Amino acid sequence: MSALFSPIELGPVALANRIVVSPMCQYSAIHGDAQDWHLAHLGQLAVSGAALVMTEAAAVEPEGRISHHDLALASDENEAALHRVIGFCRRHGGAKLGIQLAHAGRKGSAHVPWMGQRGLGPGEDPWETLAPSPIPFGDGWPTPRAATDEDLARLVTAHAEAARRAKRLGFDVIELHAAHGYLLHEFLSPISNQRTDAYGGSLENRMRLPLEIFEAIRGAVGPGIALGARITGSDWLPGGITPAEAAALGQELERRGCHYLDVTSGGLVPHAKIEIGPGYQVPFAEAVKRAVSIPVMSVGLIVRPDQAEEIVASGRADLVALARTILDDPRWPWHAAEALGAEVARPNQYQRAAPAVWPGQSYKGAANA
Ligand SMILES: Cc1cc2nc3c(=O)[nH]c(=O)nc-3n(C[C@H](O)[C@H](O)[C@H](O)COP(=O)(O)O)c2cc1C
Known part of the structure; x- marks a missing residue:
């Protein structure tokens, strides 16, 4: 029996296996509206065999x-454009569908990555960015405005309103993005948050905004939808967030009704030295998992089926989220099922490529092992 292909529940939502498509910005929307690219991208992933497909980060306000x-x-308009995409995924795919809600904070007003990771210049329709403190992301990035009490109140409302829209769209899962150096991570980390009010200083204060927003989302959607958060296990910086702080945040979220945690790391500043290698963020998931009783996902350079199986079977994490791995091979769950001797759902239209009925199977060799 494969652990990776065993079912699991995220609160009220039952998943067929432990494979999650990680959120992946496509930088292909117009005025925030999903386009044909999103239909093709999310559509193919909804028939991939992964039990849960997360959308990319969806901003809760245009400046986010x-x-x-x-x-x-x-x-x-944003809601209507996503409705078309989600409708396709529902009609044709077996995957549960999740949306990641986000605000970019001081990493906003930037170029799309393939134009170089840098802030927009004066003639490029830039906007004023927001952060806990007026400290830029890095050299050459705009100095953000420190969020006022009015901004904080608006951010809580904007997240709740986006969650209401996500519920109307029929999403099974809503994930709050509190990592990768975006706004809520900026509040959580003492490196980017140097406020002296109730939202800065102690860990309790730095967690205040993310927890208020989580509670507002929960209040807006009620039961029936699984709620999760993507949190950072480490800033990879002296004086930054540690796995122990991540675990404490996880406990506070669990206490407020969070159904799962997705543990990632890094992204707060451009210069952090991250020790990258296969499964390099698994220890962070493990540290958080020891502190909570809700399911924990691991993400980051999880590439091989045997590696994913080991992470779940050993209990170091309950689920794996795949990003580049599944861009590289959108049939990864099929190939993993083959390698691990498990079954995975395929759409009717593609049944004829199933290993049991396709004579070409035996000629494929070990490329996917
Ligand atoms: C194209 C691309 C876009 C991404 N966009 C997001 C995003 O919208 N939200 C997020 O939390 N992480 C985002 N990430 C990070 C991934 O979800 C994931 O955490 C990271 O890529 C590590 O997993 P991997 O080694 O399987 O790629 C993105 C990654 C890629 C490659």
């Missing part, structure tokens, strides 16, 4: 986008 081409869920 990273670039002009980020997805947003802040208007009726």
Whole structure:
């Protein structure tokens, strides 16, 4: 019996296996609206065999986008555009569907990555960015405005409103993005948060905004939807967030009704020295998992089926989220099922490529082992 292909529940939502498509910005939206690209991208992933497909980060207000081409869920138009995409995924795919709600904070007003990771210049329709403190992300990045009490109140409302839209769209899962150096991570880390009010200083104060927002989302959607958070296990910086702080945040989220945690790391500043290698963030998931009783996902350079199986079977994490791995091979769950002797759902249209009925199977060799 494969652990990776065993079912699990995220609160009210039952998943067929432990494979999650990690959120991946596509920088292909117009005014925050999903386009045909999103239909093709999320559509293929919804038939991939992964039990849960997360959308990319969707901004809760236009200024919460990273670039002009980020997805947003802040208007009726944004909602209608996603409705078409989600409708396709529902009709044709077996995967449960989740949306990641986000605000880019001081990493906003930037170019799309393939134009170089840098802030927009004066003639490029930049906008004023927001952060806990007026400290730029890095050299050459705009200095953000420190969020006022009014901003904080608006951010809570914007997240709740986006969550209401996500519920109307029929999402099974809503994930709050509190990692990768975006706004809520900026509040959590003492490196980017140097406030002296109730939202800065102690860990309790730095957690205040993310927890208020989580509670507002929970209040907006009620039961029936699984709620999760993507949190950072480490800033990879002296004086930054540690796995122990991540575990404490995980406990506070669990206490407030969070159904799962997705543990990642890094992204707060451009210069952090991250020790990258296969499964390099698994120890962070493990540290958080020891502190909570809700399921924990691991993500980051999880590439091989045997590696994913080991992470779940050993109990170091309950689920694996795949990003580049599944861009590289959108049939990864099929190939992993083959390698691990498990079954995975395929759409009817593709049944004829199933290993049991396709004579070509025996000629494929070990490329996917
Ligand atoms: C194209 C791309 C876009 C991404 N966009 C997001 C995003 O919207 N939200 C997020 O939390 N992480 C995002 N990430 C990070 C991934 O979700 C994941 O954490 C990271 O890539 C490590 O997993 P991997 O080694 O399987 O790629 C993105 C990664 C890629 C490659």
